[in-house]
Amino acid sequence: MYYHPKNVDIDTKIKQVGLSEAIIKFTETFTDKPCESLHTQKARQVFFEAEKDFWMTVTVNIPYVERMKDGQSYFEYSDEDVQDCVTKSILTQSYRMFVLFNGSFENILARANGDVSILQQRLDHFFTRYIQTIRLAQSDILDMFSGIHFLPLDKNTYLRVQCFLNLLEATFSMVQYTAFLYNDLLVWSGLEQDDMRIMYKYLTTSLFPSYLEQELQSASPSVSQTKSSSSMHYGKFITGPPSLKDETNLGKIPRVFINTEEENEECHLLVYRALSASVCLLVNASTTLTFDLFKKLDAFLGPQLTAIASDIGDQYSKRPASLTDPVYRYVYFNHMNLAQKTTVHVDNKKAAGVNIPQDTLRLLSDISSDHSKNQQDCETIVKTLTDCWVVGKKSDQREFYVIINQKNANLIEINEEVKRLCAANFNSIFFLD
Structure with missing residues (x-):
């Protein structure tokens, strides 16, 4: 379905794929559990059964240093530098990230009436870019856990955030799910854990950093003013219209697939930010996103989110610095x-x-x-x-x-x-x- 790098000749591809299939089939005769990895002196191959009959495999070269002995040079391979558990986690995360933006392999084939070329195009479009972002040498136990950093708040502030999100979902019925983050810390989420886990990874490693980079390069102020109430607020869409003064540009709005209430539920991902607080709004994909809707959302979200973000910021700054014992x-x-x-x-x-x-x-x-x-x-x-x-x-x-x-x-x-x-x-x- 997909092979990287693309410039490898067809004979090598056939050998590699054939070897992977042979190993998977051969090991099935000995155990009910799927084959996880193959160790050789120079490489490590890790296997992952992403869906029924769909396998993903990654081959990693073992780091080595050149040594001299008796006047002869030889390579000493550092086998322990490549860990199956970490590599498998990276491979699993790449699948989950693909599913977040495309849906499962089976779902893509079902929507394409079994046309395999559509799946191949999706895989090529996603993984050719995603592979460039993988930093396997810097991966470690945190990639195995792929956990979430939470922001604990006092009861009153936490309830205030939850009431704000409940009111948001009640006011705008097309909003299916919401999540609230402060900086890169999660405060509240209405998604299932597995959905939020991969969404959190996308937000904190891709969307937020690229947005902040654009903000630093941009000289335009991010203060908005709502005409109806003439109240100043700091709200702005991260995904959605770059400016509410330009009705011709709705901006880039990602579509995501989640499995919170039903499998492969397609939603628009709107992210709105004020100061250091961000709200994620997952809107049903059947909803037509209009500029008028964005204006209404901005008028609702801007002043309230600015006030909440300011209060959380005050509370956050008063926390004692963690005096971690260097021992x-x-x-x-x-x-x-x-x-x-x-x-x-x-x-x-x-x-x-x-x-x-x-x-x-x-x-x-x-x-x-x-x-x-x-x-x-x-x-x-x-x-x-x-x-x-x-x-x-x-x-x-x-x-x-x-x-x-x-x-x-x-x-x-x-x-x-x-x-x-x-x-x-x-x-x-x-x-x-």
């Missing part, structure tokens, strides 16, 4: 609500790097992968060659990893240190001992 770093993930926290990474988007060595970071992914195969709660404690301690806990659908840099500590002291850390940072979360 330890941690990563936390909750499988039930997809919440994740990290002090291992300099920022939530991993743009500014990590605070720990790469081999220690890979160790976290390995421990998590081992824990995922265990149905029960478990704990793993590892001491690295650099005398750094790594503790991984899996408890009640939650995963918690701590890196402690105490060279002369023993196992009992490390265990006590982890208990103190849990009590200080996760006092409302119960970890089984």
Whole structure:
């Protein structure tokens, strides 16, 4: 259906596809579980059955360095640098991102009356661009979790956000679902978790950064004024009309496919922003989007969202700065609500790097992968060659990893240190001992 890179000759493509099919079929005779990966000295091949009879596979070259021995040069391959669990997560995410904007493979074929060329065109259009954005060398345990960073608010502010969204859905009946974010942190969502997870990934890694880049390059002020009330607000459409003064330009409005109430439900994705707060509106695809509708939405959203965003900003700025003890770093993930926290990474988007060595970071992914195969709660404690301690806990659908840099500590002291850390940072979360 799709092969990258395109310039590979047809014989090589046939060999690669044939080998993949052979491996998948051959391994089926030994187990009910699908084949996940193939390890060779120079490459790693990872398989993913995206839908029934549809397989995706990615081949990654193993990093190597050239060495000299007895006057002869040879290549030393770093097999541990490529992790199946991380690569599989990247492959799975690429499928989910495709489905978000195109619908499932089966759905595309059903709408095209079985015309395979339509599916091939969609795959080519999406993946040729998407592959350029994959940074496999920078991928780690956060890509495995693909979680969401939440913004906890006080009860009154949270209820105010929810009332605002309820009123929005009641006033504009064509709005099916809504989500509210502040900066890159999720406050509330009306979508199913899997839908919100991939939507969050798209918003925080693609849509918001490109919008902010355009805003920095643009000299025009983003303050709008509603004529009816003459009230100033800072609201603006991120997807939708770039300017409410130009009725000829409705802007780019993505169509997305979600599975919250029904499978492959097609919606327009409207995103409106005021200050640092963003509201996502998923409007039924059968709705005709008119300029008059955008004006009404702007008049409703602008003043209210500006006021809420200002209040959240005041509350956000008054928070005490997190004084993270440099002795330890941690990563936390909750499988039930997809919440994740990290002090291992300099920022939530991993743009500014990590605070720990790469081999220690890979160790976290390995421990998590081992824990995922265990149905029960478990704990793993590892001491690295650099005398750094790594503790991984899996408890009640939650995963918690701590890196402690105490060279002369023993196992009992490390265990006590982890208990103190849990009590200080996760006092409302119960970890089984």
